[in-house]
Amino acid sequence: MSAKKGKVLVVDDDMGIQKQLKWALTDFELFFAADRPSAITQLRRNEPSVVTLDLGLPPDPANASEGILALQEILSLAPHTKVIVVTGNNDKEIALEAVKLGAYDFYQKPIDSDIINLLIQRALNLATLEHENRLLSTTRVSMGRIVGNSDAIVGASRKAEKIAQTDISTLLLGESGTGKEVFARSIHEHSQRKDKAFVAINCASIPENLLESELFGYEKGAFTGANKTTLGKIETAQGGTLFLDEIGDMPIGLQAKMLRFLQERVIERVGGRSEIPVDVRVVCATHRDLNTMVKDETFREDLYYRVGEINILIPPLRDRDDDVVLLAKTFLDIYKEEYSSKIKGFSQDAINAMLNHRWPGNIRELQNKLKSAVVLAEGSYIEADDLGLMNTSPQQDAPIFNLREVRENAESKAIRKAYHQAEQNMSKAAEMLGITRPTLYSLIDKYHMEDLKPSN
Numbered sequence: 001m002s003a004k005k006g007k008v009l010v011v012d013d014d015m016g017i018q019k020q021l022k023w024a025l026t027d028f029e030l031f032f033a034a035d036r037p038s039a040i041t042q043l044r045r046n047e048p049s050v051v052t053l054d055l056g057l058p059p060d061p062a063n064a065s066e067g068i069l070a071l072q073e074i075l076s077l078a079p080h081t082k083v084i085v086v087t088g089n090n091d092k093e094i095a096l097e098a099v100k101l102g103a104y105d106f107y108q109k110p111i112d113s114d115i116i117n118l119l120i121q122r123a124l125n126l127a128t129l130e131h132e133n134r135l136l137s138t139t140r141v142s143m144g145r146i147v148g149n150s151d152a153i154v155g156a157s158r159k160a161e162k163i164a165q166t167d168i169s170t171l172l173l174g175e176s177g178t179g180k181e182v183f184a185r186s187i188h189e190h191s192q193r194k195d196k197a198f199v200a201i202n203c204a205s206i207p208e209n210l211l212e213s214e215l216f217g218y219e220k221g222a223f224t225g226a227n228k229t230t231l232g233k234i235e236t237a238q239g240g241t242l243f244l245d246e247i248g249d250m251p252i253g254l255q256a257k258m259l260r261f262l263q264e265r266v267i268e269r270v271g272g273r274s275e276i277p278v279d280v281r282v283v284c285a286t287h288r289d290l291n292t293m294v295k296d297e298t299f300r301e302d303l304y305y306r307v308g309e310i311n312i313l314i315p316p317l318r319d320r321d322d323d324v325v326l327l328a329k330t331f332l333d334i335y336k337e338e339y340s341s342k343i344k345g346f347s348q349d350a351i352n353a354m355l356n357h358r359w360p361g362n363i364r365e366l367q368n369k370l371k372s373a374v375v376l377a378e379g380s381y382i383e384a385d386d387l388g389l390m391n392t393s394p395q396q397d398a399p400i401f402n403l404r405e406v407r408e409n410a411e412s413k414a415i416r417k418a419y420h421q422a423e424q425n426m427s428k429a430a431e432m433l434g435i436t437r438p439t440l441y442s443l444i445d446k447y448h449m450e451d452l453k454p455s456n
């Protein structure tokens with residue numbers, strides 16, 4: 001069975017019509033209600049994007065009063081819902097009144113399954129578009145290119161913005177693909193050095209024996225093949241910013257030389273004898289646990305403190321609330337253009353799947369999935385299947401299992417939020433949550449939130 005396109009609530013007291021619609025509207029995830037109170041219950045519970053509302057509801061089925069009341073109540077509780085009112089053949093005036101009150105459209109009985117399908121599909125498309133626009137219009141982009149609204153990313157951006165004005169050595173920590181390089185560039189662009197060079201080098205991708213000359217440069221004749229004096233990355237960044245990605249992969253032998261450069265701000269080219277002063281701001285990044293590396297003596301402790309005068313944790317995508325949808329929309333616009341695609345957006349099902357996925361590869365994984373979806377999708381909207389994601393409903397839509405489960409979900413969510421708001425300071429996070437530090441640690445254990453555990 002193909003994925004459902006969106007949630008539709010059918011409000012009608014006529015069981016025959018309910019049944020008829022059930023057969024006619026197979027493309028959608030349907031919910032039913034036969035009167036106003038149960039319509040409101042379904043609305044709260046399932047948050048449908050579209051409601052078809054028969055205005056003749058009990059206790060006054062011959063009149064439209066109860067239906068109009070239901071319409072008003074739906075729109076005041078969930079103003080973005082698209083309500084299609086269904087009226088009898090001779091109730092045009094009432095239908096128009098309903099539209100004036102905010103109904104999206106009206107439809108006169110008897111039911112024609114093609115027409116009602118079309119009407120609902122159009123309403124859903126509009127609801128999706130409006131939803132995306134709302135998300136985009138509320139975007140708080142503080143550091144230029146960093147897209148995101150979540151507390152976790154806004155907190156990290158604020159910190160980055162503040163330190164951009166200084167020359168403090170900054171260490172960006174975070175899983176692969178979380179945007180560490182994007183942050184490093186943003187720091188550069190928000191600093192006094194923005195008109196000078198931003199030079200990036202990945203310590204993991206350059207063979208150990210070449211890394212030294214890559215970084216420090218070499219004099220002519222320093223080794224076989226050194227035909228002319230060549231500047232290293234550090235010197236090319238003169239006046240600007242040097243981004244050392246994967247600093248955890250820097251060979252221990254080179255770390256002493258690096259430390260000297262950071263402390264004294266002078267370098268010596270390979271094979272050179274003179275000291276060259278350099279004025280460079282250094283931003284480092286790693287996905288490794290430097291603390292443990294220090295303990296294992298694979299990373300120098302003094303260098304660790306020197307590169308990380310301030311640490312910024314870039315949160316994984318799964319801790320960024322709805323940002324995944326915002327990022328997906330932003331990248332979709334880019335790829336649509338790049339691949340001349342006519343895709344209009346995401347189905348609700350795809351959005352749910354994205355919100356539920358854990359994103360181990362973070363933003364890079366999202367980009368890859370989107371690229372192939374844009375190229376391969378056959379419909380106008382990207383479905384969960386096109387993204388290679390399981391078609392699962394979001395947690396809030398899952399039926400409640402029991403209160404304990406609800407409580408535990410809420411607790412672990414709150415712990416993550418406090419952890420990011422407190423910038424990984426456990427005492428502060430515990431204080432925010434109104435619990436002691438030991439209690440916080442035991443909850444982290446209980447919910448297996450391994451990634452929040454400090455490594456030392």
Ligand SMILES: Nc1ncnc2c1ncn2[C@@H]1O[C@H](COP(=O)(O)OP(=O)(O)OP(=O)(O)O)[C@@H](O)[C@H]1O
Binds near residue numbers: 178
């Ligand atoms: N907040 C963001 N808004 C928009 N694009 C982003 C954001 N964060 C990351 N990206 C994009 O995601 C991709 C991965 O980001 P980036 O290369 O900075 O990650 P990284 O943490 O440095 O990864 P790695 O550790 O693997 O080098 C890039 O294409 C980047 O442009």
